[in-house]
Amino acid sequence: MVLSLGMMRAMSDAPRTARAVARAELTRAILDSATQQLAEVGPAALSVRAVARDLGMASSAVYRYFASRDDLLTALLVEAYDDLGAAVEEADAAVTDRDDVAARWRATAGAVHDWARAHPHRYALTYGSPVPGYAAPQDTVEPATRAPRVLLQLLADALAAGRGVRDLGGRVDPAEVAATGPISAVTEPPLPPEATVRALAVWATLFGHVSLELFGHMNNAVLDYDTHFATVVDLAAYDLGLA
Amino acid sequence: MVLSLGMMRAMSDAPRTARAVARAELTRAILDSATQQLAEVGPAALSVRAVARDLGMASSAVYRYFASRDDLLTALLVEAYDDLGAAVEEADAAVTDRDDVAARWRATAGAVHDWARAHPHRYALTYGSPVPGYAAPQDTVEPATRAPRVLLQLLADALAAGRGVRDLGGRVDPAEVAATGPISAVTEPPLPPEATVRALAVWATLFGHVSLELFGHMNNAVLDYDTHFATVVDLAAYDLGLA
């Protein structure tokens, strides 16, 4: 996507001209309306015309702001990842005792849980089924890494402070070390294999729990989601060697 | 839904009349075509007309078999849950040494993984984002319990045989015991709280892993899904106290 000069101004923090101000505002309004659409009909039925109708403008006008329906979807996806990433980063950063890694983990997991419940449809967009016929472009990759990065970093901090990952019942297979190399390499210094494996498993538990809860698979099976979530997070803290 | 006599015959194993045979076959053909549709356009865009076109019949004819698009979706959902449930049950049953609970767990987890990869769109239908505007009716509840039941039962068997769940780093809170009561009560005798909590956490890990893998969140991060899945399953076996 080639950005026009006007578009770049619209996206900068201090738009100069009246046009740029209007563009920034309408871009925002389109995204907000589309986000609402998302909640009502889902990503597959997200409609440029419905957004235009909602804003009282001709449907063709939306194309001055987004080149296509897919571009609009991409923008929603990037915003959702960024929003979640920011929430998680802030929750971690809000723990003033940086050495209390268990508290940082709880804050991180809680932020994911809270964000997902506050924005169930945006969670479904990012972590639910892929949208058929839509392939997320490269732009979404970096924002998607923000949240997981926080977990890996706090685990690295724990290891640096001499806390560690509880034993895993055996050595990590060399093939597994190779398979998870990119994850290990996220932090500096890299995580040891045991930590990487446990981090990935815990990450799956966290998102698995949130998905099962939000998508209705705990209906009438778990009666108090908050209590159970706290229990699972504590258990993960224990498995991570933080508690 | 009230079933007509003819419909009940069509669903029984040995349809009598030529009509009933034809009905059973066409019902099957509709479901197969719809399943293919699902893979191509997703559940939200599943179209009665497209199914009819595929089968070379008038779109109105499909309504002789399913009262509405939602009814068709429900049938797909029930079939998917049953298919997964059967695969998991068979995988567990195929382990001849019933006391080798670790092997039963690996077979169970592997069956979920294999089924999901063989039928990614049916997995997305059941465990991905809910279909907007569609509320799954009661008919889907029982089939959905088949797979999790296998895990709970093998864990109960392990406990009966003196194997058990490793310690969780603390006692299970009474509120959590209450919250997870329905899960404990699935087996006879009921699972103790520690086992229930660990079972739920492991269940979230398993489905979290499969979702993250299938929905593209491990792209360029985990390089060998099979190796990593095996590692996570082994780790879960260890956490469950089976290995």
Place this chain on the structure above:
DNA sequence: TGTACATCAGTGAACGCGCGTTCACTGATGTAC
């Protein structure tokens, strides 16, 4: 500062398409006597 020109936002009509569902109807199959 004032003017001429370039850029941009927004319009409304149009293209070609697909959808779920209903309905009156025809012809084949099944059933009761």
Place this chain on the structure above:
DNA sequence: TGTACATCAGTGAACGCGCGTTCACTGATGTAC
């Protein structure tokens, strides 16, 4: 076994709707001199 009637499967037209995207155009805003 043969016949009359009831049931069912499938048709094709119709209703009323929505979609993404393009295009020529108008009028407002911005810019260079």
